[in-house]
Amino acid sequence: MNDSPTRYPDPAVRVLQPAFEKYRLVLAAVERLATGCRWVEGPVWFGDGRYLLWSDIPNDRMLRWDEETGVTSVFRKPANLANGNTRDRAGRLVSCEHGGRRVTRTEYGGSITVLADSFDGRPLNSPNDVVVKSDDSIWFTDPPFGMTSNYTGRIAKQELPANIYRIDGLSGVLTVVAGDVEGPNGLAFSPDESRLYVIESRSKPRCIRAFDVVDGQRLTNSRILVDAGNGTPDGFRVDVDGNLWCGWGMGSEDLDGVRVFSPAGEAIGHISLPERCANVCFGGLHRNRLFMASSTSIYSLYVNTQGAPGG
Helix, strand or coil: CCCCCCCCCCCCEEECCHHHHHHCCCCCCCEEEECCCCCEEEEEEECCCCEEEEEECCCCEEEEEECCCCCEEEEECCCCCEEEEEECCCCCEEEEECCCCEEEEECCCCCEEEEECEECCEECCCCCCEEECCCCCEEEECCCHHHCCCCCCCCCCCCCCCCEEEECCCCCCEEEEECCCCCEEEEEECCCCCEEEEEECCCCCCEEEEEEEECCCEEEEEEEEEECCCCCCCCEEEECCCCEEEEECCCCHHHCEEEEECCCCCEEEEEECCCCCCEEEEECCCCCEEEEEECCEEEEEECCCCECCCC
8 A cells, every 4th residue: 555656775664773785675665554543552463364453443443454465354344343353372362342341362263351340349441552471471551541531431520540450361360460550551572571661651751660570570670771752752662683563653743653762771772754654563474564554544564573472
């Protein structure tokens, strides 16, 4: 769906530090794969079927793009105002739903299992983004963003703090792993799962926090890894080298797109897009294709790295 001629190397892929050179493919350009949405989120790749799913929240649907044919179709409608999505280690779809204020799993046959919808007898806020660890535990953020309007959620009273939760992979027990992040949003593990990164959406400026993961179950040593300045990080994923590929924008055109950070928090690259990017995932045959959910459209770019497992 490219609307303009392709140029190699693509000027939209900008090197901010020499460390990014190795990840840029000179003969790859940004492609627009689908458009016509209102606010896209939660891209997730299904390699066994060669398709991408994502949420179009205000339209209360999930869409599917097939790599083989390039066709976009409706995967689920209504979708309970689904936001973030991922796959568990058994390949099943795990979704954060604003409409039901819950986290669900889609079983192989298509039925839906509720994994979490309350804590201490009170309903969750509006689960936002989710990742699955190698021990099958499910970690998700629960800010109140989906409770403030009827556009991307349902107006409701907030009854719980904006926590980060962990669902145990064996027992299904829900525990709070962090309760002191202002507006927790996107999250991702480092490749070795020794750190959890979380977008803090209500700090001024926004930032990306890093936590140490202790015994695979607890978080300690909260610190700011990235001060976003006038940028707006939202959702992100990590590659096998530990770099953070972050949805970015909202402020000016030169900020819209994906900002790439080293594991040390240094901005090393930027992929410019004509729309603010909310979230990303890696996919394609070799997990070297970056899919970018950006306002009304889905874009992609082949890169010289691969996505880490669990995103």
